[in-house]
Amino acid sequence: MCGIVGLYLKDPELRGKLGAFFGPMLAEMTDRGPDSAGFAVYRDGASSDAGETGGGETGAAKASLYDPDERFDWAALAQAMGDDLGTRIAWDRVASHAVLRGAVRAKAMRDWLTANRPEVRVMSTGTSLEIYKEIGLPADVMARFGVPQMTGTHMIGHTRMATESAVTTEGAHPFNTGEDLCLVHNGSLSNHESLKRMLRREGLVFQTENDSEVAAGYLAWRLSQGASLTEALEAGLKDFDGFYTFTVGTREGFAVIRDPIACKPAVMAETDRWVAMASEFRALARLPGVEDARVWEPKPATIYSWGTA
Structure with missing residues (x-):
């Protein structure tokens, strides 16, 4: 149920x-x-105002990601992705999740993550979609x-x-x-x-x-x-x-x-x-x-x- x-x-x-x-x-x-x-x-534009930010510009695509370590170094991941894809990747940390944004195709972000960081869970990719989920009561x-x-x-x-x-x-x-x-x-x-x-x-x-x-x-x-x-x-x-x-x-x-x-x-x-x-x-x-x-x-x-x- x-x-x-x-x-x-x-x-x-x-x-x-x-x-x-x-x-x-x-x-x-x-x-x-x-x-x-x-x-x-x-929604279009940046992710939730809650959380740490690594840059605020709106990109053509975004990926919402999850790692159980809330100290995960999203800045390093965004830098590595941007270096390989030839663009700046901005990021926002929201609890155990992060949203990465950049002027690339959403498929390029998903493909890069699958090939280079398979341990990071891809919650969503697209231009307007963000997905967040966790264990616990819905209100929490x-x-x-x-x-x-x-x-x-x-x-x-x-x-x-x-x-x-x-x-x-x-x-x-x-x-x-x-x-x-x-x-x-x-x-x-x-x-x-x-x-x-x-x-x-x-x-x-x-x-x-x-x-x-x-x-x-x-x-x-x-x-x-x-x-x-x-x-x-x-x-x-x-x-x-x-x-x-x-x-x-x-x-x-x-x-x-x-x-x-x-x-x-x-x-x-x-x-x-x-x-x-x-x-x-x-x-x-x-x-x-x-x-x-x-x-x-x-x-x-x-x-x-x-x-x-």
């Missing part, structure tokens, strides 16, 4: 309060997943990363109750494999090992044993073959064996889909200022204007999306 939430702000006037709205949503899912939590935030995790102060367009998050693998930071959600693409999952896939073998033959690299990372990798692979997100999710309905509710984040927005049986709970709400989803309605109850929102349960095997193709 896990909890998932997502919030997409249509009204630009609300985007300065994204974290303040999102935090209570994720905290409400604590009893569905008390062992770890994580979230993805989509969010406090470490300064969620209430975060701004942006949309966030998705997950609280985990580990059933198929160990309680680790790496095993927490969200998972990112493709550029600016991430996924949170409530449920279980029974054929993820066979899918993983297929995706590895296609060149994908996995960092955990979590079935949800395989689902994220599958979607990224489909997109790399020219599919739209809608087409990738439709293909997954045939290729995934198991039960799931997925919330998928992209640079432009987010999408929600349940398996054809829809045995995992989900509820959605929408106003003219925002759209949100959660495993239970109580996570949505404090959003502004929720009393006037259209509220519904997403249908099985049906894609709901905002700002995505």
